Amino acid sequence: MNILQVIPELDAGGAERTTIEVAEAIVAAGGRALVASLGGRLEADLKAVGGELVRLDMKTKNPVSIWLNAGRLAKIAKAEGVDIIHARSRAPAWSANWAARRLGVYYVTTYHGTYNARSALKRGYNAVMAAGERVIANSEFIADHVRAEHGVGDDRLRVIPRGVDLATLDPSKVDADAVADLRKSWGASEDDRVILLPARLTRWKGQVFFIEALAGLAVKDRCQLVCLGDAQGRTEYVSELTSAAEAGGVRLSLPGHARDMATAYAAADVVVCPSLEPEAFGRTAAEAQAMGKPVIASNHGGACEVVVPGETGWLAAPGEARLWGLALIEALGLDEKAADAMAKASRERITEKFSTAALQHATLQVYRELIE
Numbered sequence: 342m343n344i345l346q347v348i349p350e351l352d353a354g355g356a357e358r359t360t361i362e363v364a365e366a367i368v369a370a371g372g373r374a375l376v377a378s379l380g381g382r383l384e385a386d387l388k389a390v391g392g393e394l395v396r397l398d399m400k401t402k403n404p405v406s407i408w409l410n411a412g413r414l415a416k417i418a419k420a421e422g423v424d425i426i427h428a429r430s431r432a433p434a435w436s437a438n439w440a441a442r443r444l445g446v447y448y449v450t451t452y453h454g455t456y457n458a459r460s461a462l463k464r465g466y467n468a469v470m471a472a473g474e475r476v477i478a479n480s481e482f483i484a485d486h487v488r489a490e491h492g493v494g495d496d497r498l499r500v501i502p503r504g505v506d507l508a509t510l511d512p513s514k515v516d517a518d519a520v521a522d523l524r525k526s527w528g529a530s531e532d533d534r535v536i537l538l539p540a541r542l543t544r545w546k547g548q549v550f551f552i553e554a555l556a557g558l559a560v561k562d563r564c565q566l567v568c569l570g571d572a573q574g575r576t577e578y579v580s581e582l583t584s585a586a587e588a589g590g591v592r593l594s595l596p597g598h599a600r601d602m603a604t605a606y607a608a609a610d611v612v613v614c615p616s617l618e619p620e621a622f623g624r625t626a627a628e629a630q631a632m633g634k635p636v637i638a639s640n641h642g643g644a645c646e647v648v649v650p651g652e653t654g655w656l657a658a659p660g661e662a663r664l665w666g667l668a669l670i671e672a673l674g675l676d677e678k679a680a681d682a683m684a685k686a687s688r689e690r691i692t693e694k695f696s697t698a699a700l701q702h703a704t705l706q707v708y709r710e711l712i713e
Contacts, residue, residue: 342372349400352381364392366701399433411439480643504700537609547615554662556589606632633684
């Protein structure tokens with residue numbers, strides 16, 4: 342099978358990581374995995390799994406450029422004998438859809454978010470993500486949204502949760518000295534409790550909210566909060582985070598993007614995912630559980646499918662500081678026996694339901710449904 346995936350960039354993010362994981366599976370199955378994209382910091386990862394980058398500006402939202410990209414994609418797909426064009430974002434999906442129709446090849450999409458529509462025009466723009474012969478939703482939450490928003494039936498809709506790389510995110514493989522060094526670089530002492538909030542720095546991810554919630558707790562004095570993620574140019578928001586932490590007496594570290602997430606999770610005592618808007622899946626909550634860490638996540642969206650309250654973590658109402666405070670105090674107060682039991686249950690559940698291998702197998706099955 343020859344598959345052409347289309348995505349704006351190969352930078353940080355769940356859709357980008359999934360693109361590479363699927364490329365790995367295609368190559369392992371004896372196919373060719375082409376990725377049309379502007380490229381980015383994950384190019385080397387794509388090359389390492391045998392994928393092939395087709396460098397195009399798929400990030401553009403200019404209507405003329407989108408139309409021209411359709412012709413470029415069609416030309417590439419024809420020359421390379423592509424069987425399926427698989428789009429993972431709206432603007433490039435229009436190019437991918439037009440290219441697939443021109444050639445008569447199959448068109449597949451992965452619906453990675455809710456793509457909120459506040460007008461008929463925006464709803465029409467989003468609809469290209471529901472136009473595939475197969476539409477993949479990365480959670481039951483997103484599947485319900487696609488059914489309600491676009492009327493996609495179960496004949497075309499497939500639910501394939503995001504995968505967690507259990508080989509990389511393995512607590513037994515993390516170096517203790519590396520963990521100690523990382524905690525020190527974050528400004529945490531041996532006695533401090535490290536609270537990790539892994540997400541790109543943007544308001545809806547809840548960094549400001551969580552800082553303000555933590556500021557109201559006495560436990561803040563023995564905590565180091567680490568907001569781990571790329572600011573992507575949002576310098577004003579970074580300044581706001583720093584000011585909020587200073588005003589609330591919260592010790593804050595902003596180390597930026599991290600490639601070694603296994604060590605980052607291992608260095609944390611609690612991982613928090615306080616998104617103010619629903620996450621499509623809840624990747625960081627799943628990854629943290631794979632590492633056996635207590636997790637607190639917002640009680641909406643895909644996170645509700647990932648975290649089992651009382652068993653693998655806590656769910657708290659988004660934006661409710663008092664409830665987040667109670668959950669945090671409970672998480673930090675776990676004794677060793679309870680923490681070990683939660684870690685074991687978390688790892689087992691992620692292994693059973695949310696592995697990268699399961700995502701890869703299910704995606705290849707979608708391709709085979711069409712090709713065969």
